[in-house]
Amino acid sequence: MRNTSKVIFENEKGHPLRIAYPSPALCSLVEYYFEIDLSTATASQSIKGLPAMTTLLAFQLRPAAWTSVNDANGKVLLLQHAQLLGHLTHSCSSTYAPGTLMFFIKLKPGCAATLFRCPPAELENNQLPLPCLFKNPDLEEQLGSADGFADRVRLCNEALQRMLSQLPGNDHRFQIVEHCLRKFESLQLRNEKGLQHLCGSLHVTYASLRRYFLSTVGVTPRFAQKTVRFKKALQEYRSRGYNFYYEDFGYTDFSHFAKDAKALTGCSPLEL
Incomplete structure (x- = not known):
C-alpha cells in the first residue's frame, strides 16, 4: 500500500495541530510546543516528518494506536508513554488513530544532548524513554490532567525553566x-x-x-x-x-x- 502521509508546515491552515511558542526565557531551548488532538476525528491522520536537527519530547496523553516508520529502512517506532525522539537523517511517516491526544516539545538543535547529557550520535533516528531522563517524572501525569493545551504549555514552561537554570553555559x-x-x-x-x-x-x-x-x-x-x-x-x-x-x-x-x-x-x- 502506498504511503499517503503528508508534510505539514507550521503556517498551514486546516491541520490537526495546535502550536504555541515558549516564553522568551526559553527561546534558546524550545522551538515550539504542539499537540495532536484527534478526540473527535473519525479517521486516522498521517503526517510525514522531514529530516531535521531538532528533537522531540513526546507525551502520549490518551492511549491510542500510534506508529512511526522510518522511510529509509522501514524501522517501526512504537510510542509508549513519554519518549525522547532523536533528530532525523531521513523522513519518518507517523500515523495517529482517532482518539489520539499527544503533546510534543520541539527542542532546538543540540539542546536535547545538553539537557539530558546524551551524545548526539545516540539520539540519531532513535527513541529513548523520557522518564529516566527528565528530572520531573510527574510531568506526563500533570500534562494529562491539565485543563487544555494552554495549561500544558504553562506547565512545560515552568518545568523547563527550572531545568534551564541548572544547565552550563554554551561553549x-x-x-x-x-x-x-x-x-x-x-x-x-x-x-x-x-x-x-x-x-x-x-x-x-x-x-x-x-x-x-x-x-x-x-x-x-x-x-x-x-x-x-x-x-x-x-x-x-x-x-x-x-x-x-x-x-x-x-x-x-x-x-x-x-x-x-x-x-x-x-x-x-x-x-x-
Whole structure:
C-alpha cells in the first residue's frame, strides 16, 4: 500500500495541530510546543516528518494506536508513554488513530544532548524513554490532567525553566554552530561556496566546523545546510508549484531540488 502521509508546515491552515511558542526565557531551548488532538476525528491522520536537527519530547496523553516508520529502512517506532525522539537523517511517516491526544516539545538543535547529557550520535533516528531522563517524572501525569493545551504549555514552561537554570553555559563550539544555523535559516548561505565563505568569516577550517557540528547537533554542516534549505524550498514549492525560483534556495535546476527530495524522503516533491 502506498504511503499517503503528508508534510505539514507550521503556517498551514486546516491541520490537526495546535502550536504555541515558549516564553522568551526559553527561546534558546524550545522551538515550539504542539499537540495532536484527534478526540473527535473519525479517521486516522498521517503526517510525514522531514529530516531535521531538532528533537522531540513526546507525551502520549490518551492511549491510542500510534506508529512511526522510518522511510529509509522501514524501522517501526512504537510510542509508549513519554519518549525522547532523536533528530532525523531521513523522513519518518507517523500515523495517529482517532482518539489520539499527544503533546510534543520541539527542542532546538543540540539542546536535547545538553539537557539530558546524551551524545548526539545516540539520539540519531532513535527513541529513548523520557522518564529516566527528565528530572520531573510527574510531568506526563500533570500534562494529562491539565485543563487544555494552554495549561500544558504553562506547565512545560515552568518545568523547563527550572531545568534551564541548572544547565552550563554554551561553549564557543555551540555558539559557532548556532551562528551557522541562523545563517542557514536566513538562506544567506545556500550552497558549497557559501559554506566555504562562512568558514572563512569564522576563522575555522571546514574540518573544525564539522567536528563542532557532530559533537553538538550530531550531523555535518553540509547535511544541516541541505535539510534547512530543502524544507524552505519545499514550502515555497507547495505554494508556487513549478514556478518557484529554485535558484533562491541554492539549487541549480528543478531536478537538483527533486534529487534532494528523493534522497531525504524517498518521495518526489509532488508526493510530499
